Amino acid sequence: DAEITQSPRHKITETGRQVTLACHQTWNHNNMFWYRQDLGHGLRLIHYSYGVQDTNKGEVSDGYSVSRSNTEDLPLTLESAASSQTSVYFCASSFNRGPSDTQYFGPGTRLTVL
Amino acid sequence: AQSVTQLGSHVSVSEGALVLLRCNYSSSVPPYLFWYVQYPNQGLQLLLKYTSAATLVKGINGFEAEFKKSETSFHLTKPSAHMSDAAEYFCAVSAGSARQLTFGSGTQLTVLP
Numbered sequence: 305d306a307e308i309t310q311s312p313r314h315k316i317t318e319t320g321r322q323v324t325l326a327c328h329q330t331w332n333h334n335n336m337f338w339y340r341q342d343l344g345h346g347l348r349l350i351h352y353s354y355g356v357q358d359t360n361k362g363e364v365s366d367g368y369s370v371s372r373s374n375t376e377d378l379p380l381t382l383e384s385a386a387s388s389q390t391s392v393y394f395c396a397s398s399f400n401r402g403p404s405d406t407q408y409f410g411p412g413t414r415l416t417v418l
Numbered sequence: 419a420q421s422v423t424q425l426g427s428h429v430s431v432s433e434g435a436l437v438l439l440r441c442n443y444s445s446s447v448p449p450y451l452f453w454y455v456q457y458p459n460q461g462l463q464l465l466l467k468y469t470s471a472a473t474l475v476k477g478i479n480g481f482e483a484e485f486k487k488s489e490t491s492f493h494l495t496k497p498s499a500h501m502s503d504a505a506e507y508f509c510a511v512s513a514g515s516a517r518q519l520t521f522g523s524g525t526q527l528t529v530l531p
Contacts, residue, residue: 335517344427346508346521347462354517362518394461403512404450404469407519409461 307331310395310410318418323382325413327395334400336378337407338362338370340391347394353378354400385417420445420511424522432530437496439525441483441509444490451492452510452519453483462508468492479503504529 308329317323327336334355339347349362351370359370367389369381382389393413398405425440443449450469454462466477473485479502483494492509506526510519 337518339521344523346424346523347510347519348521349518352518396462398517400517403515403517404467405517406452406464406467409454409463411461412459 308395308397308408308410310393310413312413313411314414314416316416316418317385319385319387321385323385323415325380325382325393325395325415327378327380327410328376329395329397329408329410330376331397331399331408332375333397333408334375335398335405335407336372337396337398338368338378338380339394339396340364340389341394341412342391350380350393351378382415385415387417389415390417391415420449420513420516420520422509422511422520422522424507424509424525426525427523428526428528430528430530431499433501434498437481437494437499437503437527439494439507439509439527441492441494441522442490443492443509443511445511445513447514449511449513451483451485452512453477453481453492453494454508454510456506456508456524458505465494465507499527499529501529501531503527 337352338350353372395410396407453465509522
């Protein structure tokens with residue numbers, strides 16, 4: 305079955321370290337998204353991509369980067385982890401029909417920055 | 419730009435009672451509206467979405483929502499709550515050519531026996 309996976313599911317790191325969170329989807333979706341979830345804020349968009357070699361900044365992109373070298377993967381990199389980046393991170397994907405597309409979410413990665 | 423406001427971060431209902439979760443949106447162009455559910459330690463799952471085809475939208479697990487343009491609302495309802503409905507619910511909006519979603523802050527639903 306087609307799916308979207310995230311790894312690792314849990315990560316503990318130290319302040320200042322570089323961290324990469326993986327997202328992989330097998331639906332052949334063009335659109336991929338990264339969100340962070342924090343209490344009281346719902347989900348906030350970090351970065352998104354509408355296709356290979358395309359990346360865009362979301363609402364809370366400072367300190368994060370992404371690259372899209374193929375359709376299936378959109379890794380999220382924290383260049384120098386900060387305690388404020390402790391959060392649960394969700395990856396999502398959607399086809400490419402437009403703004404009414406359903407987004408399909410991965411199971412999430414819980415990141416703790418000490 | 420668009421935004422979503424969910425009134426009530428926590429809602430408690432008794433099993434068998436009506437569930438009503440409130441969502442109001444702001445958008446300068448016709449919106450697309452979504453309700454997602456998140457069970458503990460899981461990702462989000464689509465409950466239903468409004469795409470302008472019909473104002474009353476039926477979703478999975480007996481949930482439905484009605485789009486009211488005059489009230490800029492998209493409230494989620496279910497006639498009779500089940501224990502299995504306990505979860506966090508998110509309303510989201512997209513509009514114009516944007517394919518990304520803007521989420522509300524979520525409502526935690528507790529179902530009391």
